[in-house]
Amino acid sequence: MSNEFIYGFHAVKTVLQTRPHDVKQLLTLTNRHDQRVTELTKIADTFHIPCAELSKIKLQELLGDVNHQGIVARCKPLAPWSEKELMHCVENTPKVLLLVLDGVQDPHNLGACLRSANAFGVHAVIAPKDHSASITDVVKKVACGAAEQTPFVAVSNLNRTLKQLKEANVWLVGFDSEATVALNEVDLKGNIAIVMGGEGEGLRRLTRETCDYLANIPMLGSVESLNVSVATGVALYEAQKQRGNA
Template sequence: MSELQTVFGLHAVSALLEKEPEKIKRLLVLTGRKDQRLESLLVVARKRGVSIANMERHKLDKLVVGNHQGVIAECDAITEMGEEDLEELLQALTEKPFLLILDGVTDPHNLGACLRSADAAGVHAVIAPKDKSAPLNGVARKVACGAAEHVPYIKVTNLARTLRWLKQYGIWLVGAAGETEKTIYENDFKGSVALIMGAEGKGLRRLTKEHCDDLVKIPMAGSVSSLNVSVATGICLFEAVRQRGL
C-alpha cells in the first residue's frame, strides 16, 4: 500500500477538491470549528462523496508542519509530471508559450510562492530538474494557495537537455543573473519565452546560464544585492505580463 500524502490549508484543499477529488481518501477537520469558508468546503466535499472525519487540534498539528487552518486532506500520492507531459502541453497550446523554469530552488515555501505568482501571471507550466529541487509537498501546496492544482509543475531528468529542446521548439530562454547589464525592462518578453530563475545566493548554474539566449537583471537602488527568489520571480513575471498585454 502506497503512503498517503497530506494537503492542508483551505485554498489548497479546495483546489484539490475541485480538480482531483478522486485522489482524496478522507478529510480531517478540526473538531468544533464552524465558519463560512470551512462549511463551503465541506459542502463541496460531501457532493464529491469524500469521507470526512473530525479530529482534535493536537492530533492535526502532529500530521503536518505549518498552519493547516483546521483542514487536512489525506490523499494518494500525486503523480509528478515529466518530459512527455511538457511536450503534450506545448503541442496543445493555441498561444505563444510562457514558461517559468526554476534552477535549484529547494525551499518548498519558495516553490509555493513561485507557483502562486506563475498562476496569477498566466504561466503555462513551471519546470524544474528532478535533482536539487523543492518537492511539491503539503507545505508548497499550502503556500501556493491552490495554484499548485492549476499550474503544471514538471520535473525533468536533465535540465540542460530540456533547455536545448525548448530552443528547438522556438522558445527564447531568458535567465535572471545579477552580473548582466540588461534589465528586465529592456528585454522583449512578448514572444514564446521561458524565464529561468536560479537559487538564492548561487543563482543560475553555469551550464544553465550557457544555454540562455539572454540574461537580465532587476535594477536595484538600495544596499541589498539580491531579492528572495519568489519575490524576484514575481517581479520578472509581471514585467512579462505587462509586455504581453494580459
C-alpha cells in the first residue's frame, strides 16, 4: 500500500492523536530535540511508532521544497468519504452543516477552507473530482490537522449530488457577490449546505441555478470580493452564530 507524508507540527500532532495506528514512522530533522519535537516523539513512543532522524538534504529529497518544520509522519493514506457515506451522515445528523466547494483549485485555499470547516463544526466538505484541488501534502499542511478530522467527499457529478442533498431536505445557500440578499438575512439554522465558488469565476451556472438561495457578504470598503477561504470562514461563522454556537 502506498504511503502519504504529513508534515508540520500541527498536522503531525493531529494525526498522531487521531489516527496513531495509521502512522508507520515519525521522521525528525537530525539533532533537533527541542520541546515540540520531544512532545511528538513521546506520543509516537506511546503507540510504538518507529522514529528516525533524517538530514535536511534527505528530507528535501523525500518531500521536495516544502516547509516541513523538521517533523514528518509517514502514514497509511486516509480514504475520503464515499457519496453513500455522505448521504448516511445527512440522513442521520440533525441540523447538518455541509460545505460545498465548486471548483476551488488552489491547494492553499482548500487547506484554509478545511481549517475553517473544522473550526466551525462542518460535518463534511464536498468538492467535484475534476477541475478542483484534491487532498495533498500541501493541503494537509495548510489545514493544520483539519484534513485528518473533517470528512472530505470528492464527487463525480456535483450537480447530481446537490440535487440529492435537496431531496434529503438540505437547503443550498450559494454565495455570489451579485446576489441581492445579504448573508445575515438567510436562515442558516436548519439542514444547510454552504456553497462557495472557485477562485475568479465563482459559482458555475448549473451550481448557481441549483441553489435554493444566493447570498452576498456585505462589503463596506473599496474591495469588491473576498478570497474564497476568507468568505468561507465568514459564512460558517454566521451559520454557527444563528445556531447559537458562536
